[in-house]
Amino acid sequence: MKEAIKKAIEHIDEASKRKKIRVISHYDADGITSAAIFSRALQRWGKNFSLEIVKGLEEQYIESLPNDELLIFLDLASGSLNYLAKKGVETIVFDHHEIIQDIPENVRMINPVIFNQEPLSGAGVCYLFAKELSDHNHDLATLAVIGMVGDMLDKNLSKTYGIILQDAETVVKRSFLLYPSTRPLDKALEYSSNPYIPGVTGSYKGVLELLRDAQIPRKNGIFKALYELTDEEMGRLITSIMLRTNSSSKTEEMIGNLYLIKFFNKMEDAREISALINACSRMDRPYVALGFCLGNKSSREEAEKIYREYKQHLVSALRYVSEAEKIAGNKYQIINARDNIKDTIIGTVASIVSHSPVYERGTVIIALAYNEDKIKVSARIAGDSGRNVREVLTKAVINLGGEVGGHPEAAGCLISKENEISFIEELKKVLDIDLVKV
Numbered sequence: 001m002k003e004a005i006k007k008a009i010e011h012i013d014e015a016s017k018r019k020k021i022r023v024i025s026h027y028d029a030d031g032i033t034s035a036a037i038f039s040r041a042l043q044r045w046g047k048n049f050s051l052e053i054v055k056g057l058e059e060q061y062i063e064s065l066p067n068d069e070l071l072i073f074l075d076l077a078s079g080s081l082n083y084l085a086k087k088g089v090e091t092i093v094f095d096h097h098e099i100i101q102d103i104p105e106n107v108r109m110i111n112p113v114i115f116n117q118e119p120l121s122g123a124g125v126c127y128l129f130a131k132e133l134s135d136h137n138h139d140l141a142t143l144a145v146i147g148m149v150g151d152m153l154d155k156n157l158s159k160t161y162g163i164i165l166q167d168a169e170t171v172v173k174r175s176f177l178l179y180p181s182t183r184p185l186d187k188a189l190e191y192s193s194n195p196y197i198p199g200v201t202g203s204y205k206g207v208l209e210l211l212r213d214a215q216i217p218r219k220n221g222i223f224k225a226l227y228e229l230t231d232e233e234m235g236r237l238i239t240s241i242m243l244r245t246n247s248s249s250k251t252e253e254m255i256g257n258l259y260l261i262k263f264f265n266k267m268e269d270a271r272e273i274s275a276l277i278n279a280c281s282r283m284d285r286p287y288v289a290l291g292f293c294l295g296n297k298s299s300r301e302e303a304e305k306i307y308r309e310y311k312q313h314l315v316s317a318l319r320y321v322s323e324a325e326k327i328a329g330n331k332y333q334i335i336n337a338r339d340n341i342k343d344t345i346i347g348t349v350a351s352i353v354s355h356s357p358v359y360e361r362g363t364v365i366i367a368l369a370y371n372e373d374k375i376k377v378s379a380r381i382a383g384d385s386g387r388n389v390r391e392v393l394t395k396a397v398i399n400l401g402g403e404v405g406g407h408p409e410a411a412g413c414l415i416s417k418e419n420e421i422s423f424i425e426e427l428k429k430v431l432d433i434d435l436v437k438v
């Protein structure tokens with residue numbers, strides 16, 4: 001892949017002398033950190049460019065792009081190659097997603113998938129590009145760590161990630177996975193929705209009981225942060241949490257590495273920074289998150305404010321869900337939030353609901369929210385085992401049209417608003433029939 005990156009650098013250098021460069025990146029934490037790394041690297045290289053952050057690549061959008069610029073896609077486009085072939089414009093893609101179509105002649109692809117390389121996030125790919133360009137770009141490694149954590153590629157660390165973690169001077173620590181690990185434990189536990197700890201999440205009294213059981217001491221009246229715990233304290237904390245959560249939930253999944261990075265000269269938890277970036281995007285402010293990643297101080301204040309608003313938004317969305325009328329069937333719940341919940345957070349809401357103990361394991365949770373003239377649909381499964389929800393959605397949209405993406409345990413799709421009623425009818429049919437078969 002190193003050779004391919006070198007060729008891409010030559011390509012950009014040469015193209016920049018004859019046309020404009022347009023960089024387009026994805027709006028999640030990996031995409032925004034990709035954009036930050038890439039744009040800082042281009043800026044230091046002395047190249048002019050424009051930058052856009054998008055939710056996804058629809059055919060119409062690609063059609064609307066100019067024909068006389070060099071298009072550079074970050075953290076997306078591997079799944080949209082047919083549209084790019086049709087467009088026929090000079091394009092470079094730095095991505096890590098699965099490639100499902102032939103790579104057209106007008107597209108240069110930098111993707112670990114085609115080089116049989118170990119998995120990397122989009123920001124990881126962009127960091128390798130930046131590092132190849134100049135040693136001065138070493139400092140951008142921190143952003144690559146945030147992107148990696150954002151895409152949850154931190155479970156199986158590759159050799160390349162070992163180097164990136166080193167470049168970023170990351171402190172890695174085995175721990176129970178709860179964030180932010182850099183803030184006092186009582187606060188982190190009280191607001192923890194993933195994992196949802198029954199009797200503790202949302203209850204300060206429950207938090208204090210848990211911390212007493214685990215014998216976590218206060219220091220000057222303040223509880224230690226997760227990353228400051230000794231091995232013994234960590235062990236006791238894990239036991240106390242396990243006693244309160246569903247015993248069938250897998251312990252190994254709740255334990256992993258904490259990634260502690262220096263950001264704005266402060267020790268931060270990479271997961272928390274990634275959550276903050278995602279929050280800005282979901283509140284329709286991806287450019288604030290980008291400014292934050294680039295070290296802009298006023299963006300930082302703004303981003304933190306948006307993050308607080310986002311959390312409040314999430315709380316009211318969850319309250320809406322618990323109070324709203326739902327379409328309940330045998331082992332399924334359909335929540336039609338219409339415009340009461342933002343389409344950008346409906347997936348998160350569905351995930352939190354599926355992790356809460358309110359629904360029996362195996363219950364299919366399907367949540368709908370309006371997105372202009374479309375409806376965003378998110379499907380999850382309570383307790384993470386049961387029916388294949390991607391299949392459920394695929395069957396429900398067969399006659400209506402709509403693309404389904406995701407995995408058997410978490411999937412989503414976008415349907416036309418005029419199909420709202422017929423979609424719900426189809427969905428109920430599929431869910432009822434499927435159950436009979438089971």
Ligand SMILES: [Mn+2]
Nearest residue numbers: 030075122151
């Ligand atoms: Mn990504």
